[in-house]
Amino acid sequence: MTRLSLERVSFWYPASDRPALCDVSLRVGRGEIVALVGNVGAGCSTLLCVAAGLAPRVTGGRLDGRVECAGPETAGGGRVLLLPAPWTQLSGMGVTVRDEVAFGPANLGWPLERIRVAGERAMARAGVADLADRDPLTLSGGELQRVMLAGVLTMEPALLLLDEPTAELDGDGAAALWAVAREEAGRGAAVLVATSDLDAVPDLASRVVWLADGAVRADGAPAAVFADDAIWREGPGGPAVADVWRAAGLAPPWPVSVTAAARAR
C-alpha cells in the first residue's frame, strides 16, 4: 500500500524562477524506508517539505504535479517532519520535556489520557524518559534532538519524514535513531529520510533516491545506486566501505556495508 505518492512534482520557491524540484516522481510504501541523498542544494529538504504538505502551503511558492498521502491528517496516522536543528523546533510552550512531547498530539485534539500514554511510550523509545521533568531549555543539542524525535513519534505518524535527523547526535544516538526509524517502518509507517550519513544508508533503507539539482538521478537498491560511478563523481559519494573498494581499483558492484564486505572477502 502506497503511503506517499509524488507524480511529476515540480516546485518553485517564492521569487525564484529556478525550480527547487524538477519533475520528481516517487512512491513510498507502507513499512518502507527510503533514503534521499544528494549534494547540498540538491532539493532533499524541499522534497521533504512537499511530502509533509508544508510546501507550498506554509513556505509559499508554486507546485506543479500531484502529491498524495494516505492516512488521516489529524487523528494520528498523519505525516510528520523532523528537522535537523532541534533549537528551532522547540515550541517554547513546554516547561518540561513531557509537556514539549505532548505539544503535537494536544494540537491534534487527542484525549488527555491518550496523549499521556503515547507521550510516555515515545519518550521511552527515544531514550529521553529520564529527562521527562527537565526544562527543555537546559538540554544539550543531542538530548533536545531526541526530545524532538519523541515529539514526532508521539503523533504516531503514518508517514515519518526525517531531515538530517542525526546532525546533532553522536554515534550511539544516531544508531538509536536509526533503530527507531526501523521500528516505525516495522509498525507500518513509511519513512523517508534525507541524510548525509551514507554509511548508515545500506543497513537502513531498502531504496536510495539520488537527487541532483532538484531532479531524481537514480532510484534503486543501495548496492545498485552506489555502484554507479556518477554518484561518486557528481553526487555525494557513498559509504566508506565502498570507497575503500573503489580506491583499491576493484570493479563494481562494491560492497556498501561492512557485512557485505566481509561476505565479498
Place this chain on the structure above:
Amino acid sequence: MSGLHPYTQLALATLLPALAWLVPGPRAPAIALAAAVALVLGTPRPLRRLAAVAVAAAPFWLFLFLLHPPARAALVGLRLTTLLGAAAWVGALLAPGRLVEALVARGWSARAAYLLGGTLAAVPLVRAHARRIGEAQRCRGLATRGALVTRLRAVHALVLPLVLSVLHQLDERVLALETRGLGAAVHRTPLDPPADSPAQAAARWGAAAACLAALAARIA
C-alpha cells in the same frame, strides 16, 4: 503570585500603570510605582530586575527633565517607571505555556493563543541564542567586554548575525510548529489549564471596574 491565573497576573500588571496614568496628581503614580516595586521584590532575582527597570527608565527621566518643568517631568517619569516595573513583574512571573493553556481552555484557537504566548516564549530562546553568538564572536577574537567604546564597536558584529539567524529560525520554527499540528482544524486539548477561582475572577472584574471609574473621572 506565580500561582495566580495568568489572566489575573495580566490584570494586575495592567491595573497599576492604568491607574498611574488615569488618576490625576503625583500620589497615584507614586503609590502604583511602590506597589510595582513591591511586586518585583517578590520575584526571583529582584535586584537585577529593579536595576533593569532603572536602566530602562533612566533615559526617559533625563529627557523629561530636559524638556519639561520638574513637577511635570516627575509625574510622567513616575508613570513610565510604573509601566516598566509592572512589565518587569509580569515578565518574571507569566509563563507563556500557562498563558496559552489558559487561552485555549477559554476557547481560543491554538494558533491565536500561540501567537500571544509564543512571542513571550521567544524571549529566553533569543537571549540564549544571543549569548551563543557572543561566545562565538569572542572565540574569533572580537572584544565584547570592557570599555563602553569597545562594547559599542562590538554591537554590529553581534546584532547582525542575531537578526539574520532569528529570521532564518523563524522560517524553520513555522515549519516545525505546523508539522506538529499547530494549524490543525480541531480544538487543542488543554494539557494542564491553570486553576482559576471566583475570588480571582472577582479581582479581575474589580480591576477592570477601577480602571473604568478612573477613566470616567478623568474624562468628567
